[in-house]
Amino acid sequence: DAKTTQPTSMDCAEGRAANLPCNHSTISGNEYVYWYRQIHSQGPQYIIHGLKNNETNEMASLIITEDRKSSTLILPHATLRDTAVYYCIVRVEGGMDTGRRALTFGSGTRLQVQP
Amino acid sequence: EADIYQTPRYLVIGTGKKITLECSQTMGHDKMYWYQQDPGMELHLIHYSYGVNSTEKGDLSSESTVSRIRTEHFPLTLESARPSHTSQYLCASSFMGETQYFGPGTRLLVL
Secondary structure (H helix, E strand, O other), rough: OOOOOOEEEEEEEOOOOEEEEEEOOOOOOOOEEEEEOOOOOOOOOOEEEEOOOOOOOOOOEEEEEEOOEEEEEOOOOOOOOHHHEEEEEEEOOOOOOOHHOOOOOOOOOEEEOOO | OOEEEEOOOOOEOOOOOOOOEEEEEOOOOOEEEEEEEOOOOOEEEEEEEEEEEEEEOOOOOOOOOOOOEEEOEOEEEOOOOHHHOOOOOOOOOOOOOOOOOOOEEEEEOOO
16 A cells, blocks of 8 residues: 655644645555544544545545645634544555455644634 | 444453453444554554454454454454553444444553
8 A cells, every 4th residue: 555644733723724735655546545534532534535536525625636646635614623633544445355454544644723 | 424333432441351342333334343542553453354254363463352243243352351452442344445434432441
């Protein structure tokens, strides 16, 4: 699986957009970019994923560069409840063997939303 | 909102006791997972299952065992708890793709 690099921590003002970057320069053509987050002491929560095109759902938007070597997760209007560790993961989707391997979360980006 | 449940949420137990951590999901997912996470540290996979009667050990060695007799149920058992087993245990499930849905976790403290 491609390795990802994220900043250790970021701050964001409440109500502003939070833009969380992720570098995945060794990503393969069939690997998706997944984002999860983990709020303190809780289980990780799936946010969004994409392959090439930008994606949007009720939680966030995912912008993937044309060369797919990096991506940005956007929380359009951050709230205090968005304070969490955000993980960018690159994985092949589906297939017989995908369940055999773990989701490697790495250390993620600790986002602190300030009031 | 994912329908995956873990009980108990918190457990304090003495050394040598046998414990079972419960995990159930109502989504009909075929794949289920157990992760272990120490405070402030990364998640590590300790067990996974492709389906009924299918279990495999994960990347991190663990003295725990699991069973998958029913699709919706994936309990984890420690035959003799030790202080080194103190950790948070997270259960997850998925169907086909890589989107895994996690339970709230069980925090285990072994005295």
